[in-house]
Amino acid sequence: MDKECPQVSAGEILATCSAACPVHTDTREYVQRISRGDYEGALDILLEVNPFPSVCGRICHHPCESECRRKTIDTAVSLRMLKRFVVENTREYRVSRQKKPAERKQGAVAIVGSGPSGLTAARDLALMGYRVSVYEKDTKLGGMLAHAIPRYRLPADALMEDIQDILATGIEVRTGCEVGRDITFQELRKDHDAVLIAVGLAESHSLPIPGTESSGVFLGIPFLWDIANGLRPELGGRTLVVGGGNVAIDIARAAKRLGTSKVYMACLEKREEMPAWQWEIDEAQEEGIEILNSWGPKAILAENGNVSGIEFRRCTRVFDEEHRFSPLYDDSETTQVDVDSVILAIGQKACLDCVSESPVTVDRGRLQCDRSSMATSERGVFACGEVMTGPGSAIQAVATGHDAARVIAHFLQTGETLKIAPRAVQTIGDLPAETAARAKRFERVEVSLTDPAVRIGDFSPIEPGFSEMEALKESRRCLACATGAYLESEAVCAGCLTCVRVCPFGVAKVDRTAVMPAQQCQTCGLCAAECPAAGIALSRFATNKMREKLREMLAGTVAEKISRPFVVSYCCLNETTSREFLREQTEAEIRETGILRVMVPCVGRLSALDLVSPFELGADKLAVLACKEEGCFYTGAEGLLRRRIARAKKFLDEIGVGQESLQLFNTEGSAEQSWPRIWAQLRSAAPDDEVIAAQAAAGGDSR
Amino acid sequence: MIIADPKPFGQVKEYIKDYKRVLVVGCGTCVTVCLSGGEAEVQLLASGLRIALGKNGKNPVILEGTVQRQCDEEFVVPVLDRVRDERIDAVVTLACGVGVNFLADRLGSVPVFPGVDTTFYGASAGQGLWAELCAGCGNCITAYTGGICPIARCSKHLLNGPCGGSEKGRCEVAPNSIDCVWQLIYDRLKKLGRLSELQNLLPAKDWRTASDGGVRRSVREYLQEPK
Ligand SMILES: Cc1cc2nc3c(=O)[nH]c(=O)nc-3n(C[C@H](O)[C@H](O)[C@H](O)COP(=O)(O)OP(=O)(O)OC[C@H]3O[C@@H](n4cnc5c(N)ncnc54)[C@H](O)[C@@H]3O)c2cc1C
Ligand code: SF4
Ligand code: SF4
Numbered sequence: 066m067d068k069e070c071p072q073v074s075a076g077e078i079l080a081t082c083s084a085a086c087p088v089h090t091d092t093r094e095y096v097q098r099i100s101r102g103d104y105e106g107a108l109d110i111l112l113e114v115n116p117f118p119s120v121c122g123r124i125c126h127h128p129c130e131s132e133c134r135r136k137t138i139d140t141a142v143s144l145r146m147l148k149r150f151v152v153e154n155t156r157e158y159r160v161s162r163q164k165k166p167a168e169r170k171q172g173a174v175a176i177v178g179s180g181p182s183g184l185t186a187a188r189d190l191a192l193m194g195y196r197v198s199v200y201e202k203d204t205k206l207g208g209m210l211a212h213a214i215p216r217y218r219l220p221a222d223a224l225m226e227d228i229q230d231i232l233a234t235g236i237e238v239r240t241g242c243e244v245g246r247d248i249t250f251q252e253l254r255k256d257h258d259a260v261l262i263a264v265g266l267a268e269s270h271s272l273p274i275p276g277t278e279s280s281g282v283f284l285g286i287p288f289l290w291d292i293a294n295g296l297r298p299e300l301g302g303r304t305l306v307v308g309g310g311n312v313a314i315d316i317a318r319a320a321k322r323l324g325t326s327k328v329y330m331a332c333l334e335k336r337e338e339m340p341a342w343q344w345e346i347d348e349a350q351e352e353g354i355e356i357l358n359s360w361g362p363k364a365i366l367a368e369n370g371n372v373s374g375i376e377f378r379r380c381t382r383v384f385d386e387e388h389r390f391s392p393l394y395d396d397s398e399t400t401q402v403d404v405d406s407v408i409l410a411i412g413q414k415a416c417l418d419c420v421s422e423s424p425v426t427v428d429r430g431r432l433q434c435d436r437s438s439m440a441t442s443e444r445g446v447f448a449c450g451e452v453m454t455g456p457g458s459a460i461q462a463v464a465t466g467h468d469a470a471r472v473i474a475h476f477l478q479t480g481e482t483l484k485i486a487p488r489a490v491q492t493i494g495d496l497p498a499e500t501a502a503r504a505k506r507f508e509r510v511e512v513s514l515t516d517p518a519v520r521i522g523d524f525s526p527i528e529p530g531f532s533e534m535e536a537l538k539e540s541r542r543c544l545a546c547a548t549g550a551y552l553e554s555e556a557v558c559a560g561c562l563t564c565v566r567v568c569p570f571g572v573a574k575v576d577r578t579a580v581m582p583a584q585q586c587q588t589c590g591l592c593a594a595e596c597p598a599a600g601i602a603l604s605r606f607a608t609n610k611m612r613e614k615l616r617e618m619l620a621g622t623v624a625e626k627i628s629r630p631f632v633v634s635y636c637c638l639n640e641t642t643s644r645e646f647l648r649e650q651t652e653a654e655i656r657e658t659g660i661l662r663v664m665v666p667c668v669g670r671l672s673a674l675d676l677v678s679p680f681e682l683g684a685d686k687l688a689v690l691a692c693k694e695e696g697c698f699y700t701g702a703e704g705l706l707r708r709r710i711a712r713a714k715k716f717l718d719e720i721g722v723g724q725e726s727l728q729l730f731n732t733e734g735s736a737e738q739s740w741p742r743i744w745a746q747l748r749s750a751a752p753d754d755e756v757i758a759a760q761a762a763a764g765g766d767s768r
Numbered sequence: 769m770i771i772a773d774p775k776p777f778g779q780v781k782e783y784i785k786d787y788k789r790v791l792v793v794g795c796g797t798c799v800t801v802c803l804s805g806g807e808a809e810v811q812l813l814a815s816g817l818r819i820a821l822g823k824n825g826k827n828p829v830i831l832e833g834t835v836q837r838q839c840d841e842e843f844v845v846p847v848l849d850r851v852r853d854e855r856i857d858a859v860v861t862l863a864c865g866v867g868v869n870f871l872a873d874r875l876g877s878v879p880v881f882p883g884v885d886t887t888f889y890g891a892s893a894g895q896g897l898w899a900e901l902c903a904g905c906g907n908c909i910t911a912y913t914g915g916i917c918p919i920a921r922c923s924k925h926l927l928n929g930p931c932g933g934s935e936k937g938r939c940e941v942a943p944n945s946i947d948c949v950w951q952l953i954y955d956r957l958k959k960l961g962r963l964s965e966l967q968n969l970l971p972a973k974d975w976r977t978a979s980d981g982g983v984r985r986s987v988r989e990y991l992q993e994p995k
Contacts, residue, residue: 112860559801561806562801567895598796677812677819678815679820714814716777719778720781720819
């Protein structure tokens with residue numbers, strides 16, 4: 066794939082966001098593509114490593130955001146929402162790019178379980194050309210995504226988008242077929258060259274306390290399963306969920322949506338120790354769920370066999386010094402909560418009945434499996450997903466699915482097991498505080514969730530997606546880490562210190578020759594614009610490449626046929642709020658309108674040469690459309706650009722082009738509102754007063 | 769370092785207006801550092817020349833290049849090769865005057881024109897500013913003046929104290945931008961506890977070590993090839 070600045074595929078140093086992602090999504094690249102209006106290209110990047118972008122756009126726990134370097138400046142880029150924006154705006158394209166395997170290979174694989182791990186492995190193997198059959202005991206595909214995660218967070222159609230894409234690879238599926246019951250494991254073995262166990266953790270743990278057999282006691286996963294399948298478990302007016310993790314939160318919030326007036330959660334942990342994500346806890350509390358911390362359940366109380374309450378004792382410690390789960394209790398402090406139902410969400414375990422009649426070894430309820438080769442005790446039988454790793458996230462399950470496909474393909478080709486060495490990931494490191502302190506702050510685009518009073522009414526999705534304007538705005542908060550300046554050749558660097566002096570972030574250094582450490586560089590391009598040796602290159606949007614492109618576009622007779630006056634317009638792409646000006650212009654359009662747009666992520670990186678050379682290529686006028694006044698993403702760029710333009714104007718006078726041919730404008734409102742007016746005026750003979758005013762405000766006109 | 773300023777564009781244009789294939793060649797050392805003759809300036813000047821001469825109906829081919837130093841044979845050979853191979857009929861160099869001469873001595877029948885005015889030996893005095901600090905007189909006297917050169921930095925090259933135009937530490941020639949070097953020397957020697965040395969008059973300077981003694985050469989015999 067032709068990337069602006071390859072990191073993942075080239076095995077280079079990763080931005081921290083990509084490094085944190087279990088499948089190493091090339092986050093920076095897709096975010097940059099969004100910012101350039103290339104949503105389809107962004108989807109290509111997502112699908113490169115993740116067959117579940119629609120799911121992840123909704124429910125991924127987004128480790129990328131947790132590691133986003135922008136946090137040192139203000140807040141992380143809203144990456145999950147950007148991902149969601151991409152999938153929601155590329156549906157047709159996604160169908161059109163669906164892939165089938167190039168050639169069929171010898172080898173059949175059975176996959177037990179259609180969760181994210183199983184389906185990922187299935188897709189990979191199918192694309193390699195193997196015959197893949199997925200066996201799923203439920204009627205729906207998707208594992209926990211289909212029948213545990215509540216619909217207000219993950220709507221069924223989002224999951225369907227991913228699944229349809231995966232099925233298009235030609236996988237055979239057998240839903241409603243439980244291995245071990247509807248078909249034996251040995252039969253699977255007989256008909257396939259390899260078997261992959263991806264059964265997840267489908268069963269909830271119960272509690273070894275009195276009263277769990279009472280009517281009104283539910284186990285977490287079956288409870289969610291019923292809801293996902295359109296059933297409405299009967300809860301009384303008051304419900305208590307035991308557990309402090311994300312699953313418990315989902316259950317409590319689902320219970321609320323079933324109409325229960327009072328929902329409690331109780332857990333051993335203190336508030337700050339709760340394993341649930343903070344945002345999940347906040348949202349639950351907004352919905353009126355009361356959390357009781359540091360209580361251990363002692364007994365479920367019942368009257369006539371029906372739950373009437375639950376008794377707790379104080380939990381004084383959950384983890385020991387080595388962070389192992391080892392709770393301690395104070396029996397002298399107890400409490401009782403009167404409730405009509407209790408739901409247990411204290412953890413899950415695998416159901417391994419499917420292999421009970423087979424030689425595959427299960428040890429104390431756990432499937433024996435080597436993590437690096439993913440091999441079970443039986444040759445040709447592999448495992449992936451949560452049954453192997455224990456509880457985790459959807460994207461972690463996807464990562465294991467990819468690995469499983471690799472080891473199985475290797476096995477099918479060679480008969481050998483393959484040990485996958487953990488990938489040594491090298492990141493560019495955190496953004497140093499002193500660099501961050503010089504960067505400008507830009508507020509993260511947040512969406513408002515449905516009002517809590519309304520959202521508890523049903524299972525409708527509670528989070529709106531980004532509008533195009535919001536997505537573009539948010540994408541431009543990305544620092545495009547590690548795509549900054551570098552010295553193209555040490556031989557040309559005179560060590561003149563210009564880069565050191567102009568760098569607004571204190572990044573560039575001269576150590577015999579110039580160095581711009583990727584860890585700090587903010588990619589503004591100011592050093593490259595001023596380098597007297599023209600020796601500094603930018604890995605993202607290099608202006609020398611832009612000049613070549615301009616030359617190419619205007620080569621031959623094209624320039625002659627363009628409607629006059631011909632205006633070349635450098636535009637700050639950060640100001641666009643739609644794709645209107647981000648699309649590539651056609652030759653005919655340039656010819657007819659007499660306007661050639663060159664979109665630049667900050668016009669501050671234009672060198673004096675960039676401000677002169679278009680006239681060599683036939684331009685009559687050159688417009689630099691900068692951001693709103695004081696709106697530049699980069700500290701210090703506006704002042705430098707203004708001085709560079711003043712210099713270029715002087716030079717244009719000297720060479721007989723005339724300084725009025727080059728004009729700087731600030732965008733007013735949005736690009737879509739502001740730019741057409743500027744262009745119209747530049748193309749008409751008499752300059753419009755307003756435009757002159759805008760130009761004067763930009764300090765770009767000396768008349 | 770040698771400091772130079774870009775020549776007025778019109779002058780350079782005038783030099784080359786009748787040539788058909790012109791090479792603009794920059795120098796990667798001093799003039800790159802003082803932002804007057806590095807590759808970026810080469811590109812800008814070349815673009816300007818193409819535009820300006822194009823407007824006059826002439827469309828000469830303007831080629832571009834920069835070498836590490838135009839004052840060494842080894843670095844200059846590629847320029848000479850290009851001139852020959854690419855049938856260049858004039859060269860504009862953005863190196864200091866040394867580079868112009870060095871090329872002229874080697875270019876045979878192809879003319880070379882200066883693209884910069886070479887001004888002085890100086891140092892950076894802040895972002896985008898250079899100041900003269902040495903005059904290359906061939907017999908350094910700064911040992912007696914606290915390391916500060918009265919020849920380069922005194923508008924009148926006075927050797928034994930200031931003239932009457934020294935006022936409040938400033939030079940009468942341009943009080944806003946030039947310090948009186950004798951004030952600087954005084955302050956410096958005072959700081960060094962050597963103020964009394966000012967009483968030792970410096971003898972009249974023998975300018976033969978400067979350019980008055982004829983064209984100068986600098987020899988390191990140990991590295992010269994035996995004759
Ligand atoms: C309530 C809840 C909320 C969650 N929220 C999030 C979240 O917000 N973000 C996130 O990233 N992750 C979340 N997760 C975790 C995520 O769902 C899991 O990490 C992921 O689904 C694990 O994938 P898997 O492929 O290992 O197994 P599963 O998704 O568990 O799929 C296993 C499949 O195997 C099938 N199966 C089992 N036994 C058999 C058999 N004998 N024959 C045939 N089929 C069989 C099951 O029916 C199931 O469909 C959540 C999990 C739960 C339970
Ligand atoms: S700023 Fe952009 S590239 Fe850098 S870590 Fe955040 S999302 Fe990744
Ligand atoms: S000037 Fe900008 S591009 Fe250059 S090193 Fe500094 S931050 Fe990076």
